[in-house]
Amino acid sequence: MSSQSWLVKTPLYLALMWDSLITSFTLLIANLLPKLTPPFVNLDGKVAIVTGANSGIGFAIAEALAKRNATVYLACRNTSKGQEAATQIIDACGEGSSKRVHVLELDTSSMASVRNFAERWPQRPQNDQVSAIDARHDVCDLLIWMYAAYRPPIP
Numbered sequence: 001m002s003s004q005s006w007l008v009k010t011p012l013y014l015a016l017m018w019d020s021l022i023t024s025f026t027l028l029i030a031n032l033l034p035k036l037t038p039p040f041v042n043l044d045g046k047v048a049i050v051t052g053a054n055s056g057i058g059f060a061i062a063e064a065l066a067k068r069n070a071t072v073y074l075a076c077r078n079t080s081k082g083q084e085a086a087t088q089i090i091d092a093c094g095e096g097s098s099k100r101v102h103v104l105e106l107d108t109s110s111m112a113s114v115r116n117f118a119e120r121w122p123q124r125p126q127n128d129q130v131s132a133i134d135a136r137h138d139v140c141d142l143l144i145w146m147y148a149a150y151r152p153p154i155p
């Protein structure tokens with residue numbers, strides 16, 4: 001290896017070592033700090049729609065909302081995957097949550113699917129018991145549009 005190539009590589013090695021040192025230091029400090037837990041907010045009576053809810057961030061948000069007692073609609077393009085996700089959420093939240101966690105079909109990249117979703121919304125599955133939520137047919141309190149199509153759907 002020529003001395004010239006060492007001249008080029010040495011700053012790179014130093015930069016990598018410096019980066020590793022800073023990362024290790026940051027991780028160490030982060031572990032020493034107290035863990036932050038968000039305050040529990042009771043969302044009983046609130047209705048939420050979460051798109052892309054069968055995996056990733058959408059799933060985590062849907063589960064967190066269900067754990068806070070919200071009625072959650074998992075809007076998924078693949079309803080079998082959505083049902084699996086709903087089962088996992090119900091398992092995590094307790095059997096009573098099965099009345100609050102539902103799956104609806106929605107492909108955010110298709111305008112026809114979006115229209116269809118909106119048209120079926122008033123007939124969506126709702127809580128068995130007669131409650132304030134059931135009376136509010138058009139209401140959605142939270143729309144978590146987690147998975148957005150990068151290009152607007154073609155009408």
Ligand SMILES: NC(=O)c1ccc[n+]([C@@H]2O[C@H](COP(=O)([O-])OP(=O)(O)OC[C@H]3O[C@@H](n4cnc5c(N)ncnc54)[C@H](OP(=O)(O)O)[C@@H]3O)[C@@H](O)[C@H]2O)c1
Pocket residue numbers: 051052053054055056057058075076077078081106107108109110146147148149
């Ligand atoms: N993860 C990150 O660090 C990060 C950071 C910044 C931004 N984001 C953005 O946040 C969003 C979610 O990220 P993620 O990591 O949770 O992604 P992911 O794990 O890939 O989840 C994507 C979810 O969206 C669904 N989906 C895909 N196309 C859809 C469509 N046309 N209609 C309805 N649902 C659809 C997928 O369903 P299928 O299972 O049917 O494919 C899946 O459930 C993405 O838009 C991503 O770009 C993520």
